[in-house]
Amino acid sequence: MPGKPNVAVFDTTFGMAMEPYAYLYGIDPKYYEKYSIRRYGFHGTSHMFVSGETIKFGKLPEGNQRVIVCHLGNGASISASIGGKCVDTSMGLTPLEGLIMGTRSGDMDPAVVQTIANGENLTVDEVLTILNKKSGVAALSGVSSDFRDLEEAAAEGNERAQLALKAFKYRVIKYIGSYTAAMNGVDAITFTGGIGENDFSVRADVCKNLEYLGIKIDPEKNSVRGKKVQISTEDSKVKVFVIPTNEELAIARETVRVAGLA
Ligand code: AMP
Numbered sequence: 001m002p003g004k005p006n007v008a009v010f011d012t013t014f015g016m017a018m019e020p021y022a023y024l025y026g027i028d029p030k031y032y033e034k035y036s037i038r039r040y041g042f043h044g045t046s047h048m049f050v051s052g053e054t055i056k057f058g059k060l061p062e063g064n065q066r067v068i069v070c071h072l073g074n075g076a077s078i079s080a081s082i083g084g085k086c087v088d089t090s091m092g093l094t095p096l097e098g099l100i101m102g103t104r105s106g107d108m109d110p111a112v113v114q115t116i117a118n119g120e121n122l123t124v125d126e127v128l129t130i131l132n133k134k135s136g137v138a139a140l141s142g143v144s145s146d147f148r149d150l151e152e153a154a155a156e157g158n159e160r161a162q163l164a165l166k167a168f169k170y171r172v173i174k175y176i177g178s179y180t181a182a183m184n185g186v187d188a189i190t191f192t193g194g195i196g197e198n199d200f201s202v203r204a205d206v207c208k209n210l211e212y213l214g215i216k217i218d219p220e221k222n223s224v225r226g227k228k229v230q231i232s233t234e235d236s237k238v239k240v241f242v243i244p245t246n247e248e249l250a251i252a253r254e255t256v257r258v259a260g261l262a
Contacts, residue, residue: 005259009251014048014079015041018084022182024094039097040090046192047079048086049250053166053243054190055084057228060239065230068176071245073193074102074145074200078172080132080179080186088182090175096132098173100168102145105135107171140164147195147202169202173209180213186238189215193247197227203242212236 002015015023023039031037041047051067054060060067063082071077076099079089089105090098100106113127122130138145141164143153153161180186189210191203200222207217214237222231224242232240256262 007255007258009045009254009258010042011042012040013042014081014086015039016088018088022088025114036153037093039089039092041077041079042091042095043075043077043079044086044089045247045250045254046071046245047077047081047089048084049241049247050082050190050192051079052084053228054188054241057243058188058230058239058241060187066185066187068174068179068186068189069159070176070189070191070196070206071193072099072172072191072195072199075104076101076168076172076195078175078179080183082183087180099153099171100140100164101136103136103138105131120211137164137168139168140167147199151201165202166170169205169209172202172206176206178211186213188241190241190243192243197242197244200224203231203240207240210238215240 017039022233025039027037036244046254047069050069050071054067055065055067067080067081069079075095075096077089077091077095078099080087092098096104096106098106107186108131108226113124113131116122116127117124130229136145137150141150141153141158141161143149143158143161150165176189193195195202204219204222206214215235216236217231218233221229224245228241228243230239230241232238
């Protein structure tokens with residue numbers, strides 16, 4: 001299509017709003033200058049869309065709405081944003097950082113790489129392939145990366161599947177706690193992604209550990225799959241939502257804006 005505008009929408013754009021104290025690693029800044037090593041954040045298109053929808057759908061009061069979005073899918077990440085602007089997000093230089101995912105390890109002491117590489121006689125690249133493709137809940141459970149399989153196995157008494165689910169939820173709970181601290185509070189928490197939209201027991205178990213924030217979940221409202229809905233009770237101190245992500249729509253909107261088509 002000659003003469004037509006070409007638009008690239010980067011999945012890292014949302015994370016560009018982070019402040020240096022949030023995006024820099026605790027290493028010599030010469031590595032940032034030489035190799036652009038910093039935290040970028042991925043799933044940015046989804047986090048941007050869902051945090052915006054949370055403000056609109058949740059009718060959050062005008063101003064600096066503090067929103068945590070839990071994008072829980074095969075890849076999983078969490079973001080904190082104020083007024084739609086990213087404050088922090090759990091993926092880093094690559095999508096490997098942060099939550100335990102389907103096949104990715106998430107946060108780890110980097111010395112684990114050295115220990116596995118030396119112990120198994122592998123290169124750093126080979127260990128990183130393991131951490132990206134052969135880790136996460138799939139490796140912890142020995143069952144699957146798919147939460148439908150994990151829930152089924154756990155219900156049948158498979159202890160490794162139970163452990164994998166627990167480890168996944170534990171880290172989500174920890175990230176929500178740290179992002180609440182980073183923003184000095186939170187007004188709304190939204191679940192999205194294949195797991196966030198469908199797995200109500202993950203949502204229920206995570207929220208059970210957020211009672212210290214005054215969060216109360218209505219089990220009936222939480223029993224939905226793939227629908228835009230408020231799952232917190234009216235007297236919950238923090239609103240909790242399920243909002244299906246729509247990255248295609250977000251990309252289309254950005255394209256219209258950047259190409260000046262509106
Ligand atoms: P995504 O990467 O966002 O497309 O999410 C895909 C993942 O969502 C799958 O690997 C499953 O783990 C999870 N998922 C999809 N449907 C369900 C469901 N009904 N219950 C639990 N998990 C689900």
